Amino acid sequence: MSLINGLPAHVLIVHFVxxxxxxxxxxxxxCAIWPSAAQRMGIVLPLLALVTLVSVPLATQAxxxxxxHVDSNALVRRHAxxxxGLLPWAGGLFLLAVLVWWAARRATTSGSETSRGIRPSAAPVRIAMAVLSLVIAAGASVDVYRIGDSGAKAAWHDGYSKTASGGDGDDH
Structure with missing residues (x-):
């Protein structure tokens, strides 16, 4: 991937990520915390996670x-x-999304769930999935923030002036 409408593809694709x-x-x-939400969301959860997983290597490749095609410096290398490191997080999101979806689907098709939608024997597994989901969700979100912050610093570290140029009519 190179350019999209004259812009580097990365600056566009990264917004999906x-x-x-x-x-x-x-x-x-x-969905991991509330099984009823997973049941309502259904197949959308793993499909969303799959699209997310696919978008990460596309952004990385771009x-x-x-x-x-840019001057290499420490900020660009750090961002790269x-x-x-984001692909393993996205993979974890996808795997857990499939597991949470599968567990919710199994609970609704088994017919032996309690009034809350959880079989007593499945409670420890559900708790473990919820904890692991929270850890992976937090890790992936923090990683996206760190990557985005480093990318912004690499792109903008010397690309703007802290004082207005005076020619844009925006001096108050």
Missing amino acids: VVLVPLTALALAV GEWLEA DLGD
Whole structure:
């Protein structure tokens, strides 16, 4: 991937990642904690996680192209290094989304769930999935923030003036 409408593809594709990772993380956490939410969300949860998972290597690949076309410096290298670490988090979101979806589907099809939707024998598994989902969701969201922050610093560290240029009519 190189350019989209004259812009580096990375600067466009990365917005999918910035939106989808936290959205998937939030959906996973909610569905892992509240089985009824997972039942209502159904197949949408793992599909959302799959789209998120696919978007990460697309952004990374486009970022590698961009990295080869800009001046290399410590900020760019740090951003690239951090970006390489997001795929395992996205993979974790996807795997847990599939497990949470599968557990919710199994609970509704088994017919032996309690009034709250949880079989007593499944409670420890549900708790473990919820805790792991919260950890992965938090880790993925923090990682996206760190990557985005480093990318913004790499792109804008010397690209603007802290004082107005005076030519834009915005001096108050």
